Amino acid sequence: MPEQILILDFGSQYTQLIARRIRELNVYCEIHPYTSAPDLTEDIRGVVLSGSPCSVRDPEAPNPDLSRYLGRVPVLGVCYGAQLLAQQGGGEVLPATIREYGRARLNHLDPASPLLRDLTIDSQVWMSHGDTIKSLPSGYNIIAGTPEVAVAAYHVQGQQTYGIQFHPEVTHSTEGKLLMRNFVLDICGCAADWTPEHFVDSMVLALENTIGPADQVILGLSGGVDSSVAALLLHRAIGPRLHGIFVNNGLLRQDEYEQVLHSYKDLGLNVRGVDASTEFYAALVGLTDPELKRKAIGRTFIEVFDREAQKVDGARWLAQGTIYPDVIESVSVKGPAVTIKSHHNVGGLPEKMNLKIVEPLRALFKDEVRQVGDALGLPHNILHRHPFPGPGLGIRILGDITPQKVDLLQRADAIFINGLKDYGLYDQVWQAGVMLLPIQSVGVMGDERTYEQVVALRAVTSVDGMTADWAHLPYDFLADVSNKIINQVRGINRVVYDISSKPPATIEWE
Numbered sequence: 001m002p003e004q005i006l007i008l009d010f011g012s013q014y015t016q017l018i019a020r021r022i023r024e025l026n027v028y029c030e031i032h033p034y035t036s037a038p039d040l041t042e043d044i045r046g047v048v049l050s051g052s053p054c055s056v057r058d059p060e061a062p063n064p065d066l067s068r069y070l071g072r073v074p075v076l077g078v079c080y081g082a083q084l085l086a087q088q089g090g091g092e093v094l095p096a097t098i099r100e101y102g103r104a105r106l107n108h109l110d111p112a113s114p115l116l117r118d119l120t121i122d123s124q125v126w127m128s129h130g131d132t133i134k135s136l137p138s139g140y141n142i143i144a145g146t147p148e149v150a151v152a153a154y155h156v157q158g159q160q161t162y163g164i165q166f167h168p169e170v171t172h173s174t175e176g177k178l179l180m181r182n183f184v185l186d187i188c189g190c191a192a193d194w195t196p197e198h199f200v201d202s203m204v205l206a207l208e209n210t211i212g213p214a215d216q217v218i219l220g221l222s223g224g225v226d227s228s229v230a231a232l233l234l235h236r237a238i239g240p241r242l243h244g245i246f247v248n249n250g251l252l253r254q255d256e257y258e259q260v261l262h263s264y265k266d267l268g269l270n271v272r273g274v275d276a277s278t279e280f281y282a283a284l285v286g287l288t289d290p291e292l293k294r295k296a297i298g299r300t301f302i303e304v305f306d307r308e309a310q311k312v313d314g315a316r317w318l319a320q321g322t323i324y325p326d327v328i329e330s331v332s333v334k335g336p337a338v339t340i341k342s343h344h345n346v347g348g349l350p351e352k353m354n355l356k357i358v359e360p361l362r363a364l365f366k367d368e369v370r371q372v373g374d375a376l377g378l379p380h381n382i383l384h385r386h387p388f389p390g391p392g393l394g395i396r397i398l399g400d401i402t403p404q405k406v407d408l409l410q411r412a413d414a415i416f417i418n419g420l421k422d423y424g425l426y427d428q429v430w431q432a433g434v435m436l437l438p439i440q441s442v443g444v445m446g447d448e449r450t451y452e453q454v455v456a457l458r459a460v461t462s463v464d465g466m467t468a469d470w471a472h473l474p475y476d477f478l479a480d481v482s483n484k485i486i487n488q489v490r491g492i493n494r495v496v497y498d499i500s501s502k503p504p505a506t507i508e509w510e
């Protein structure tokens, strides 16, 4: 067990950011909902209490017993966390006369406080609260204030317990990182040794110990970052006893099936390619509804995968590329997020096949997965590949799917993606692709009337795909791509560029 900081989540929109800030210090941390707060174990070096949309004045608000932590390990309450500690200790929390959202400046700082070491007077901090701590219990001493908020930070005498009203985890708190560093490294005494290399060594060891010496492991490979990194870790631990399966669903990009298989073989992975295109096309005949298409693709995927997996003798485990945001989403205070689009994965297989699940990336954020992939020698083209949806081109062909339409879209898509690479724009956009629209438009080519398909180019900037803006690509580039598509792809006579942000649009059109 690596040393870690425990984050108790009270439902703040910033809880994940607290984790990000701590991980950036090379310290491992975990988020747990306050409703299932774990007992103190030796590896827990400190606890952070998150903010919350609730008010501590509400009798229904989260109010867990924190005595198992207080005075035993350092505790940092952030916003709601600070208000909660103050109230539980007998202090008073009241609605603020003015609600405070946005920037504030610390005009009073206790220079002797280890939490505030090296912070500067007038430091900008980010506030987001409607309640305020009116009076502190005895033994709770103010260590920072702003012109509006007398109790911007406090320390509990005789303990390493702190409360802060502002949010050090957001980048707008300019010295927030420093404060987190003071807490995590100095006050909690963490070693800052949780690096990608460290992760690889300890995970490989853990996998060796978990997976029996004769056990075979199956892993669906998608060519994406997560499953590829999971494969490399498992390969280090168990070599050829890892059986990768890469399914061609007939909805991949042009030449992708061959290229990805080739990269995997170069990496020494034991991977089997399964071309099931015709099976997928058959399952999709006549389907036009996006969710029905997704379901048909998901179902066929499971059938194919199941069949192939049965061929592996002695299979005991199904490996998955689950990453930390997937885990948080399913256990968060707010519960599993509502389904906007049903994402396909290999879920549902384990019960059916009686396999145990192994998820080596469960604890990592996406950028950490990339760092681990880098440490394991994953080639740049996989490591920095744009995300690509599991149902692939199936949700980029609006309406029903035929092999002819796939071919048309693959050719237009290749021109766009290769263009982005040639112009040095590929790494500047988060995701890009082409949508084949279910309409025809009139054109004129060589004095002749055409009546052909329209495609829309989509390129977005984003951090995590949750929100996105359309990429402001240069006009010259767009002109070049448009020309090439119309001239080279027979059947397309019009190209448009999608300038919608998410929300309210989504990245994919279906």
Ligand SMILES: Nc1ncnc2c1ncn2[C@@H]1O[C@H](COP(=O)(O)OP(=O)(O)OP(=O)(O)O)[C@@H](O)[C@H]1O
Binding pocket: 219, 220, 221, 222, 223, 224, 225, 226, 227, 228, 245, 246, 247, 248, 249, 320, 321, 322, 343, 344, 345, 346, 387, 388, 389, 390
């Ligand atoms: N063509 C495929 N062949 C085999 N397995 C696949 C394929 N596509 C997806 N999978 C499996 O289903 C999982 C979910 O796919 P999806 O693309 O939704 O995941 P992801 O989170 O984007 O992960 P990745 O980065 O590995 O693509 C993958 O991690 C992989 O195990």
Ligand SMILES: O=c1[nH]c(=O)c2[nH+]cn([C@@H]3O[C@H](COP(=O)(O)O)[C@@H](O)[C@H]3O)c2[nH]1
Binding pocket: 294, 340, 341, 342, 343, 344, 387, 388, 389, 390, 391, 431, 465, 466, 502, 505, 506, 507, 508, 509, 510
């Ligand atoms: O594996 C997947 N199965 C799906 O059904 C699916 N739908 C959308 N996406 C990808 O998710 C991100 C956000 O997409 P949207 O803005 O369209 O919801 C983008 O990266 C999309 O490509 C999917 N991935």
Ligand SMILES: NC(=O)CC[C@H](N)C(=O)O
Binding pocket: 012, 050, 051, 052, 053, 054, 055, 056, 078, 079, 080, 081, 128, 129, 130, 131, 132
């Ligand atoms: N960001 C927070 O934690 C806010 C706490 C509480 N809901 C308030 O408004 O004061």
Ligand SMILES: [Mg+2]
Binding pocket: 222, 224, 387, 388, 389, 390
């Ligand atoms: Mg993927």
